[in-house]
Amino acid sequence: MTRAYAGWQADAVTATSQPPAVTPDVAPAVKPDVKPDVPVLTDGVVTLRAHSVEDADAIVEQSTDPDSLRWTTVPRPYGRDDALGWVEHNLAAWGEPGATRSWAIEWTDDTGASRYGGTIDLRPGAAPSVGELGFGLHPDARGRGLMSRAVRLVVGYAFANTVWGAPVGRVHWRAVVGNWGSRRAVWAAGFTFHGTVPGSHPDPEGGPQALDTWTGSITPGDPLTARTPWLAPTEIIGEQVRLRPWRPDDVDAIEPRDDPDNWMPARSILRRETFPAWLLTRQERMSEGTALDWCVADLGTDRALGSVTLFSRGGPIGDAAELGYQFFPSARGRGAAKEAARLAVAHALAPVAEGGLGVRRLVAETAADNEASNAVLRSVGFTSFGREHAVDRLPGGGWGDGLHWELLPPGATD
Known part of the structure; x- marks a missing residue:
């Protein structure tokens, strides 16, 4: 348990209550200059x-x-x-x-x-x-x-x-x-x-x-080394956007969304009122090696435009990962999403020795009627390999289809 001692660290401060200080009416059990048999x-x-x-x-x-x-x-x-x-x-x-x-x-x-x-x-x-x-x-x-x-x-x-x-x-x-x-x-x-x-x-x-x-x-027998990778979003510079870590003050750039409900799970949408919890969840996932999240920022102003992420649904990212992204309304239609996706894909496919994730295969899922998102995936080399029928509830009633996408670079099947 992380305890509160006489001193802690940001490098490893664990919280708990400290033993009470010795008061004048309590006789010292051990003189301060006497050291018991403490193993070194x-x-x-x-x-x-x-x-x-x-x-x-x-x-x-x-x-x-x-x-x-x-x-x-x-x-x-x-x-x-x-x-x-x-x-x-x-x-x-x-x-x-x-x-x-x-x-x-x-x-x-x-x-x-x-x-x-x-x-x-x-x-x-x-x-x-x-x-x-x-x-x-x-x-x-x-x-x-x-x-x-x-x-x-x-x-x-x-x-x-x-x-x-x-x-x-x-x-x-x-x-x-x-x-x-x-x-x-x-x-x-x-x-x-x-x-x-x-x-x-x-x-x-x-x-x-x-x-x-x-x-x-x-427990005994567990290796005394990290069990999973701890992923960190290093800065990646493009022609009009940069991928960088999210900051708390990016909340000011978040815009209201009017996307159809079937385009994205509600819990994943960037909203000002839920941004601290949204960010904490993504930081936790990165510390577990199951996701890598970037803020997509304008290269000139550094204002947040949206998010791009690589993640795994089944434990730490291994030889496969899923691509996801979302952009604020004012950032759409300018090519920012396509460039951000391209930068994230390149990082995912780059060998670990070169600072990438060393992923062999990328996948994605979209709503069939989300043509803008589908166009982003096509632009970076994804192809659709499957269609699920009537899986997403449509705002006006009825059910919409979902598409499954994959990207396998040359040599991925060797």
């Missing part, structure tokens, strides 16, 4: 060790960092006394049979100096055979792939040891939806994602609504 774990780049009072200032920096505050329930305000009490709590827990096991993350910076990089812990779950993961990085340690290394070390330790009196058979992770740094860290370490749990985490900012969380887990 290392892969040669990252070292996990016991927390120390020397970490206190860096812990405060991490705990007051904007990303840490955004994704975790770390106490506000947070000072050096909080950090010292938290270090003491972590050390004392190593002497308790059923308590959390926490490590400080140590790394070597560009000058060769060893530095505190953050915290990672393994917490008891629903049974002694289940653990929950939590972590966070100091801002200076982010963006270096350190947390995925730390996750592998802790997961390896959990599965190789009887941590709470029984062999650990599963380690869970949880993070607030939108915490892409945390998700990417466990993705790289081989976790399987199970979905989204609605309303399952308190708002770190104290808002009245509970936030949704992503959840995932890993």
